[in-house]
Amino acid sequence: MKALLTPVEVRQLCRTGKLTTPTPGLANGYTQANLVVLPKSFAFDFLLFCHRNPKACPLLDVTEVGDAEARFVAPGSDLRTDLPRYRVFHHGELVEEVTDIRHLWRQDFVGFLIGCSFSFEAAMVNVGISVRHIEENKNVPMYKTNIACHSAGIFSGNLVVSMRPLLPVDAIRAVQITSRFPLAHGAPIHWGAANEIGIENINQPDFGDAVTINSGEVPVFWACGVTPQVALLQAKPEIAITHSPGHMFITDVKNQGF
Amino acid sequence: MKALLTPVEVRQLCRTGKLTTPTPGLANGYTQANLVVLPKSFAFDFLLFCHRNPKACPLLDVTEVGDAEARFVAPGSDLRTDLPRYRVFHHGELVEEVTDIRHLWRQDFVGFLIGCSFSFEAAMVNVGISVRHIEENKNVPMYKTNIACHSAGIFSGNLVVSMRPLLPVDAIRAVQITSRFPLAHGAPIHWGAANEIGIENINQPDFGDAVTINSGEVPVFWACGVTPQVALLQAKPEIAITHSPGHMFITDVKNQGF
Numbered sequence: 001m002k003a004l005l006t007p008v009e010v011r012q013l014c015r016t017g018k019l020t021t022p023t024p025g026l027a028n029g030y031t032q033a034n035l036v037v038l039p040k041s042f043a044f045d046f047l048l049f050c051h052r053n054p055k056a057c058p059l060l061d062v063t064e065v066g067d068a069e070a071r072f073v074a075p076g077s078d079l080r081t082d083l084p085r086y087r088v089f090h091h092g093e094l095v096e097e098v099t100d101i102r103h104l105w106r107q108d109f110v111g112f113l114i115g116c117s118f119s120f121e122a123a124m125v126n127v128g129i130s131v132r133h134i135e136e137n138k139n140v141p142m143y144k145t146n147i148a149c150h151s152a153g154i155f156s157g158n159l160v161v162s163m164r165p166l167l168p169v170d171a172i173r174a175v176q177i178t179s180r181f182p183l184a185h186g187a188p189i190h191w192g193a194a195n196e197i198g199i200e201n202i203n204q205p206d207f208g209d210a211v212t213i214n215s216g217e218v219p220v221f222w223a224c225g226v227t228p229q230v231a232l233l234q235a236k237p238e239i240a241i242t243h244s245p246g247h248m249f250i251t252d253v254k255n256q257g258f
Numbered sequence: 259m260k261a262l263l264t265p266v267e268v269r270q271l272c273r274t275g276k277l278t279t280p281t282p283g284l285a286n287g288y289t290q291a292n293l294v295v296l297p298k299s300f301a302f303d304f305l306l307f308c309h310r311n312p313k314a315c316p317l318l319d320v321t322e323v324g325d326a327e328a329r330f331v332a333p334g335s336d337l338r339t340d341l342p343r344y345r346v347f348h349h350g351e352l353v354e355e356v357t358d359i360r361h362l363w364r365q366d367f368v369g370f371l372i373g374c375s376f377s378f379e380a381a382m383v384n385v386g387i388s389v390r391h392i393e394e395n396k397n398v399p400m401y402k403t404n405i406a407c408h409s410a411g412i413f414s415g416n417l418v419v420s421m422r423p424l425l426p427v428d429a430i431r432a433v434q435i436t437s438r439f440p441l442a443h444g445a446p447i448h449w450g451a452a453n454e455i456g457i458e459n460i461n462q463p464d465f466g467d468a469v470t471i472n473s474g475e476v477p478v479f480w481a482c483g484v485t486p487q488v489a490l491l492q493a494k495p496e497i498a499i500t501h502s503p504g505h506m507f508i509t510d511v512k513n514q515g516f
Binding site for chain 2: 040043044047048051052059062064065072110150152153
């Protein structure tokens with residue numbers, strides 16, 4: 001039933017404290033987003049970091065300074081209440097996890113909403129391509145790579161990738177399909193030999209869960225939304241707030257390629 | 259002969275004061291860019307304005323604060339010297355036109371390079387579509403519209419469009435071709451009835467020159483790089499520097515669609 005909720009209904013449940021659990025599977029068909037909140041003093045650098053690394057950080061919306069409403073992708077929303085759970089960082093250290101950030105909000109805060117891979121996974125499943133971590137009911141495996149992002153001001157770091165094992169024929173179709181979703185990380189950045197991008201053991205992801213790679217399948221790697229989180233924590237701004245992993249913001253925008 | 263110069267050679271001629279004339283036709287095949295220079299205090303708002311209005315303001319490169327090198331699209335360049343001519347604005351008023359801005363450069367300046375339509379026009383000509391203002395050796399006709407841009411902080415304004423008259427069959431091909439150039443304004447924003455977007459007289463452009471519209475042709479409208487200039491002048495920042503019209507920055511990036 002939760003799959004049939006509208007985005008407005010999900011956000012309202014979050015706002016009233018009735019929903020504090022992960023969002024995968026909720027409001028099916030609508031784009032979910034990563035959240036980053038930063039003071040204005042860091043906002044130019046972070047916006048520039050996203051602009052320079054669009055595959056890792058596809059921007060769905062950026063709020064005006066001090067405004068908590070995502071006016072483009074979710075009119076009427078409130079980023080301070082409409083996610084199920086938030087993480088608060090001081091100088092790059094996690095200090096607390098909360099379900100509401102109204103008491104922390106400042107007039108110099110800017111909210112960034114960054115696309116995630118849920119949109120293109122739905123499109124892959126729709127054409128009959130199996131997505132292993134969904135089949136195995138796991139979190140997608142994610143890896144740190146040796147590929148440096150383009151830095152911007154105080155923000156820098158290496159690219160983090162997610163991996164889906166696919167038969168070569170499905171990998172080719174997956175390139176076609178995900179190319180149509182530039183706001184959900186777009187086309188893969190690599191396939192095949194994991195060591196070429198600095199991954200030593202494909203069975204030991206740095207984030208998420210290992211998944212089965214069957215005979216004949218190749219690992220296919222996409223830029224991942226954990227990348228800006230790593231850059232954020234390395235930069236150690238005085239304060240930053242993000243969604244808690246898996247506890248995303250649900251926009252009014254339908255999952256659809258161009 | 260000037261068509262055969264490399265981008266580095268053109269920039270060197272500008273840097274040494276030997277080239278102070280318009281750039282169309284120079285270094286054929288390479289992407290030319292509009293320049294906007296602003297203090298850091300306005301840079302977040304302007305970057306966000308460009309991000310929210312990507313058809314009018316496709317960003318090719320943004321410099322680090324205080325850095326005059328366009329490191330992504332023209333390594334080794336110097337935005338203070340490598341354009342033939344600049345315009346300097348104080349509080350939205352043109353105060354001087356110069357060929358070098360080294361004496362004006364500040365450590366809080368940020369440079370923005372914005373794509374222009376030369377790239378897609380070359381692609382249209384290459385497939386045999388006639389581009390009227392090129393045939394008639396004129397500047398492209400440009401019009402103010404009644405379409406509001408998405409504002410960002412202090413920056414707002416209506417969309418400015420360029421117009422090329424085309425037969426319907428060529429207009430359709432032009433949509434296909436220009437869609438492949440998102441960094442050169444991409445696909446058109448309108449075709450047909452000019453009054454629907456607030457243009458009263460197609461024969462009286464607000465900028466550039468009127469061109470002949472032959473029987474059977476429809477006007478086709480693209481978002482235009484004059485849009486951010488209008489938004490910039492309306493916002494009246496204490497200081498802003500741009501290229502002089504037609505006196506563009508030549509990047510090392512080849513004109514090519516994705």
